Amino acid sequence: MRRWNGWGDDQFALELPAEGQQFLADRIGEATPLADATLESVCAQVPDSRLAPHPLIDTGAEIRVRHARGQSLCDWLAMRSGHFGVFPDGVALPETSEDVRTLLAYAQANDVKVIPYGGGTSVAGHITPLADARPVLTVSLAAMNRxxxxxxxxxxxxxxxxxxxxxxxxxxxxxxxxxxxxxxxxxxxxxxxxxxxxxxxxxxxxxxxxxxxxxxxxxxxxxxxxxxxxxxxxxxxxxxxxxxxxxxxxxxxxxxxxxxxxxLPEQESFHVVFFPTWAQARDAARELVQNRLQLSMLRLSNAVETETQLALAGHPGQIRLLEKFLAFRGAGDKKCMMTFGVTGTRHQCRHALSEARKHCSAYDGVYTGKYLGAKWAEKRFTMPYLREALWQMGYAVDTLETATDWDNVDALLGKIEDNLRQGLTDDGERLHVFTHLSHFYGQGCSIYTSYVFRTADNYEDTLARWQRLKQSTSRIIVENGGTISHQHGVGKDHAPFLEVEKGELGMAAISGLCQIFDPEGRLNPGTLIQPINK
Amino acid sequence: MRRWNGWGDDQFALELPAEGQQFLADRIGEATPLADATLESVCAQVPDSRLAPHPLIDTGAEIRVRHARGQSLCDWLAMRSGHFGVFPDGVALPETSEDVRTLLAYAQANDVKVIPYGGGTSVAGHITPLADARPVLTVSLAAMNRxxxxxxxxxxxxxxxxxxxxxxxxxxxxxxxxxxxxxxxxxxxxxxxxxxxxxxxxxxxxxxxxxxxxxxxxxxxxxxxxxxxxxxxxxxxxxxxxxxxxxxxxxxxxxxxxxxxxxLPEQESFHVVFFPTWAQARDAARELVQNRLQLSMLRLSNAVETETQLALAGHPGQIRLLEKFLAFRGAGDKKCMMTFGVTGTRHQCRHALSEARKHCSAYDGVYTGKYLGAKWAEKRFTMPYLREALWQMGYAVDTLETATDWDNVDALLGKIEDNLRQGLTDDGERLHVFTHLSHFYGQGCSIYTSYVFRTADNYEDTLARWQRLKQSTSRIIVENGGTISHQHGVGKDHAPFLEVEKGELGMAAISGLCQIFDPEGRLNPGTLIQPINK
CATH class of the missing domain: 3.30.465.10 (Uridine Diphospho-n-acetylenolpyruvylglucosamine Reductase; domain 3)
Structure with missing residues (x-):
């Protein structure tokens, strides 16, 4: 069954190998996990619904708990601590567009706010209800899945x-x-x-x-x-x-x-190349995309991410051998890992692979074949489960992402990592911070930074740590030529930073557009556009 | 110098070869040209400007004539007859963004309407001033060209x-x-x-x-x-x-x-393939794009356009030889011509060309090499000059374009061509109508139809002919799953048809968006969105 207080199915857990635990302990210290609230205790807190009864709406406590939060670290802390704050007053599961029209008419007639809910995977607070004098209805589209x-x-x-x-x-x-x-x-x-x-x-x-x-x-x-x-x-x-x-x-x-x-493509495979330095790896990646090689996927880890991924992979013996081989070929301590995919007809894949290998060689890239690429493909959706494993060891993990033009990639990446690394110095805490580039364009790419820190002694202080890191780094992003989000969206967490990016007139256009459809601000208030009284 | 009453530079003229003239005469009859108005006579009609003087604004007659119309057939008839109707009250040529801000402030302060003007090449009435109680200022960006x-x-x-x-x-x-x-x-x-x-x-x-x-x-x-x-x-x-x-x-x-x-690419070349039938040609083109071959350009003429292009090319001896060769290879009377381009590194071009040729062969395409492709590239921007040559023979030519999904391409193409072909039956006039597909997408493509008809005895009747053809075919396009424009835009000519495509709510969003920036409707009124009282 789906976890009520974390990511994914509770039958699946990702184990962090012992070497990975040691790797983190060496870098940021050993940690003590915080205690989790139980589903029962949270359900007991859920207040009476303020919604007028309707056959399409369920006002039961558990369903309201399960639709109250997304998957941001702030949501995670709320779910783990049991301090949810606000719950929706009910959840509807419409089966047709007509049901949705009925629910909107109900919301209009009964002065109800409405939050649309997809998979509940927002990491930016899209689906979190705000405290409101009017009742809040969450509309899940889960039954419309065909x-x-x-x-x-x-x-x-x-x-x-x-x-x-x-x-x-x-x-x-x-x-x-x-x-x-x-x-x-x-x-x-x-x-x-x-x-x-x-x-x-x-x-x-x-x-x-x-x-x-x-x-x-x-x-x-x-x-x-x-x-x-x-x-x-x-x-x-x-x-x-x-x-x-x-x-x-x-x-x-x-x-x-x-x-x-x-x-469906005839063929698809993923390949890994290691470069001796970041500068070579980054230039190789930029040239691949600016020369329009027909790749289907491209990802480039910086040196710390490369080291972290190898440490967390398990199989230390094999990894040691790989690293010896790479060092012999020139990719030593500062090596950066590139993963790329080729997809299409057999002929297209052969051509793209041959071109990409030739191209990477020119930047001293060491091609290691399909094995690590296949591992990446196998685990491509399991990373979110890692948060659960880390949490149980007393570590909190979060990610920040943006996109910027090529002439700004290194500068912005440096500012983001530096800010995070020094973000908890006042608490005497170190952070483990690493980054990859992905989603490559001729103009630039996305920057995706992960950071791990120890939870504090209690939830309030842990949340305060996260807020300091998130707020200050978000501001750095938008004030230095990055978008507040390349792929996660705005939600409520990023809304305060949107105007720096869009400008006053851009914001007027976006909020004006929303008002055309929803003059009373009934739909998902606080998301995308900050409430005016904030 | 740029023609004041037609396309392009007056030092350049495209000659229609004798075979081309005969080809048209056989299909729609010989024609008699209408007499052109002179620039002097038109300048003499220009009324006094209603604009308050401003150093950035020129209110001279000739500049106002030269900025009064675009290049639609309706504009063409206005320019040739001298019946312009409305002229802008003045033309400004700002050199900086600051100049533009100054002009907008002037427009606001003096209650003036403003039409932005780029190259004056609109074929949908974007830059045509409407009769207005308030003065109209055309702002040309021509001086900002660096x-x-x-x-x-x-x-x-x-x-x-x-x-x-x-x-x-x-x-x-x-x-x-x-x-x-x-x-x-x-x-x-x-x-x-x-x-x-x-x-x-x-x-x-x-x-x-x-x-x-x-x-x-x-x-x-x-x-x-x-x-x-x-x-x-x-x-x-x-x-x-x-x-x-x-x-x-x-x-x-x-x-x-x-x-x-x-x-700049290392290499670029254009190639021509003939297919025996439309069905084979269309399927081959669709598969090329749905299989993501790395082509840089693709265009497919139907049988009548293929025949027309060969007839208008001149060199009848060479064309006869080509047609013999094609017929021998199976591409006879119903043959359809595909032009495609490959662009990129030498290796990319070689790979794409080899793939495309293999692919076309599977649909019985006859590859004829680069010669005709080079001819296409050489003449790619000269087609608009043909209107001048045809006009001087008494023929009017216009084009209509749309885009639609693949499952609708043949049906919509047929409806457009049929409607045009029968459009002047009441006048006892035949039309020469032909089409190509271009701008290919996995989902569909654009349909670009040209039509030639004889001008009537006078300008009024010629305009009425065009209006009947344009209006009825535009309606057919939007009522049958096409967009009112794939590449020409909306302007004033297409504005009445936009709501069928966008729906009432879509139109509310678009006009609401314009109102956010321009609540008084001062900018380019009548373009994109029809005036409410229309």
Whole structure:
């Protein structure tokens, strides 16, 4: 069953090997875990619902607990401590667009706020209810999880918006197709959530971001149904699709999503290359993408991430041998690991692989074959489970991500890592901080930084540590040419930083757009746009 | 010098060979040209300006004539007949963003309407002033035509918005770069106009549409300057870039455009393949793009366009030999011509060409090498000059374009061509109608139809003929799953058809967005959104 207070299915746990534990203890010290609250104790806190009864709405305590929080570290601390603060007054599970229209009419008639809920995987507070004088209804799209139609001529598939990643791919696979959208949250996040938050998947280099995959569909709004027809491309004015993408529930509830799909590839494989230095690795990656090599995935770990991944992989004997081999070939202590994928026809894959290898060699890259790439592919969605393993050892882990132009990548990466590394010096605490680049563009790339720190003696101080790290680094990102999010969205956590990026007029346009559809601010208040009185 | 009443430079004329004249006469009859008005006679009609004098504004008659119309057939008839109807009250040529702010403040203070003007190449009435109780000022960006900055790490170039195609490419070429945006209007249209109207170029398959190339920049609005920072990709809410793209002057005046550029390719070549039937040609083209072959350009003429192009090419002896060869190889009377381009490194081009040839062979395509492809490349921007040659023979020519999903391409193409072919039956007139597909996507493609008809005895009846053809076919497009424009934009000519495509709520979003920036409707009224009292 799905964990009520953490990531994923409770039948699956990721073990941290002993070498990994030692690696962390050496770097930031041994730690003591905090005690977890029980589901029963949290359910007991849930107040009476303020919602007028409705057959589509469940006001039971447990379902309200299970829909109260996402997966940010702040959510995690709330769930583990049991200090939720606010719960939705009820959860609805509509089965059709008509049900959603009924619920919106109910919300309008009864002066209720509405939070759309996909997979509950937000790491930016998208679905967290704020304290409100009016009741709050969470609308989960979980029951709308089917492939409704596929047009194989036009390669357009229509899904219920609540379809999670594995059901998207399995239903398409049965027809010989793939969407190719693989965010790390793939196991739980939904196709509607991807659209609402402008998601990006690990193979965006081949398949595109959700902006490129989203072809149209249906959004239920307080002003009626918005149907966006599928058209391959158009110059007919501003694109309404682009107003829905990233709207984070503020203009309506996405109920049907039409996406551009691709025939299953003949072949796919992932490959790993190690470079002696960061500068060589980064230049090689930039050139790969600026020269338009037909790769399907590209990821580049900096030296600390490379070291961390090798330490946490287990199998220390094998890793030692690998490192000897790499050092002999010139990739020693400062080595950086690049993983790339080739996908397509046999001929395309052969050509792309040969080009990529030749290219990496020119930057002293040491090609190590498919083995480590296959390991990456095998574990590509399991990283979020690591948080559970670390938590049980007394460590908190979080990630921050942005994107910026190539001329700014190193500078911004340095500022983010430095700020995090020194972020808890006042508490006498060290952080373990490491970064990879992914989602490569001719113009720049995303920067994805992970950080691990010891929890404090109690939840309040642990939360305060996280808040200091998150706030100060978010400000550094937007004040230094980065976007506040390349793939996680804005939610409530990033909303205070959005205006630096968009400017006053840009914010006026975004909030004006939301007001066109929702003049009373009934939909997902506090998300994307900060409340005015804040 | 630039023609005041037609396309391009008056030193360049395209000759229609004798065989081409005979070809048209056989199909739609011989024709008699209408008499052209003189520039002097038109200047004499220009009324006094209603604008308060301003040092940045020129109210001379000739400059107002030269900025009164675009290049739609309706504009053409106005310019040739001298029946312009409305002229702008003055033309400003700002040199800086500050000048533009000054002009907007002047417009606000003096209750003046403002039309932004790029290259004056609109074929949808974007820049045509409507009769208005208030004075109308046309703001030409022609003096802002320079490369301001290039960041070669991030491959971002900044241009003045009035930079026309040839100056974009020549200034980039000097740095070793290309934008790769080549609409047919390339010689005259501007980078700001491309953004404002969501343009698409002939090599969009490699370089993307202007949506993919536009990285940000500056727009001067009545509420102040909107600066969009360059970020490679972001999930931080709805994309402000996408609100500017296609805004057609309704939210502000684009003054600086930042674009994503590419290093000049090592190689580029264009190739021609003939297919025996439309069905084979269309399937081959669809498969090429759905299998993600790395082509830089793809265009597929139907049988009538193929026949027309060969007839109008001149050199009848050589063409006869080619046709004999093709017929021998199975591509006879119903043959369809595909042109494709390969661009990139030597290795990429070799690989793409080999794959494409293999692929086309599987659909009985007859590969004819690079000669016809080179001819296409040589003449790629001269087609608009053909209108002048035809006009002088008494023929009017216009084009209609749309895009639709693959499952609808044949049906919509058939409806468009049928409607045009029968459109003047009541007048006893035949039309010559032909089509190509271009701008291919996995989901569908654009449909680009040309039609030639004889002018009537007078301008009024000729205009009425065009209006009947344009109106009825535009309605057919939007009522049958096509976009009202894939690459020409909305302007005033397409505005009445936009709501069918966008829906009531989509239109509310677009017009609401414009109102956020321009509540009084001062900017380019009638364009994109129909006036309410219409």
């Amino acid at each position: 492939l409704i139609d596929i047009d194989t001529d036009s390669q357009i598939a229509t899904f219920g918006a609540g379809t999670p990643g594995p059901l998207v791919e399995s239903q398409l696979r049965a027809e010989g197709y793939t969407l190719g959208h693989f965010p790390q949250s793939f196991e739980l996040s939904t196709i509607g959530g991807w659209v609402a938050s402008r998601s990006s998947g690990q193979q965006s280099l081949r398949y595109g971001r959700i902006e490129q995959l989203y072809a149209g569909g249906r959004i239920e709004t307080l002003r009626g149904s918005l149907d966006i027809p599928t058209i391959p491309a158009s110059s007919a004015g501003p694109d309404v699709r682009e107003m829905v993408l990233g709207s984070e529930g503020r203009i309506g509830i996405i109920t049907e999503v039409k996406v551009r799909v691709t025939r | 490369l301001i900055d290039i960041d070669t790490d991030s491959q971002i170039a900044t241009f003045g918005a009035g930079t026309p195609g040839p100056l974009v490419e020549s200034q980039l070429r000097a740095e070793g770069y290309t934008l790769g945006h080549f609409p047919q209007s390339f010689e005259l249209s501007t980078i700001g106009g491309w953004v404002a109207s969501r343009s698409s170029g002939q090599q969009s398959l490699r370089y993307g549409r202007i949506e993919q190339l536009y990285a940000g920049g500056r727009i001067e609005t009545l509420r102040g300057s909107l600066d969009i920072p360059t970020i490679p990709a972001s999930s931080a809410g709805p994309d402000v870039r996408e609100m500017v793209l296609g805004s057609e002057g309704r939210i502000g005046i684009i003054t600086e455009v930042k674009v994503r550029v590419t290093r």
